[in-house]
Amino acid sequence: MLTIHADSRDHALLVEGDWIADSGQLADLVAAHPRARVRQWPGILTPGLINIHGTELLEEAYHPDPREAAELGTEPLMGDALAALHMDDARWGASARRGVQRMLAYGTVRAACEELRNRAVRDAVRRTGLAVMGRIGRPDGVPSLDPCASGRPVVFPPPRERGCAARFAVFDVRDEAELAERGAGTCVATVVDGRLVYRRR
Known part of the structure; x- marks a missing residue:
């Protein structure tokens, strides 16, 4: 059609x-x-948009389920907050799927990532259709679902x-x-x- x-x-x-x-x-x-x-x-x-913090948002953050909002809030959990959670493959996969959906809601069509090493995350992202592009090293700026809020210039794919x-x-x-x-x-x-x-x- x-x-x-x-x-x-x-x-x-x-x-x-x-x-x-x-x-x-x-x-x-x-x-x-x-x-x-x-x-x-x-x-x-x-x-x-291209979100240059794909690794940080998909493999180094937990995106709470809406049913966990009262306990964990709604924002991605990173660092010590992530370390305090028990993360198994099922939870990583579900988090990655929610993370991708939230990235799509900010107009992201590509995520720049180092190699995704977590198989559950990698499989979940592959099934969503979000394009993943390579990157070398850690970018400056603050990882954010909103690429405009990272402190770096907005990056678009080619027209x-x-x-x-x-x-x-x-x-x-x-x-x-x-x-x-x-x-x-x-x-x-x-x-x-x-x-x-x-x-x-």
């Missing part, structure tokens, strides 16, 4: 399966593909064009400068491999 995703600037992407079949202005894509489903989003359509994998996000802001100022909590939609994996309610 063909789907057109468009933003407030009339920039649009035509998605077919896992791929971007075309890009351009909304009116042009609708005229060329009148049977395509159209999703119009507020804000700007971007290639999504999405015809023939690219359908991985992108939409943020309810006027432009990239406002995104950097307000943060990635403004994400309204994230698409990975052509699937709408996050939509703000």
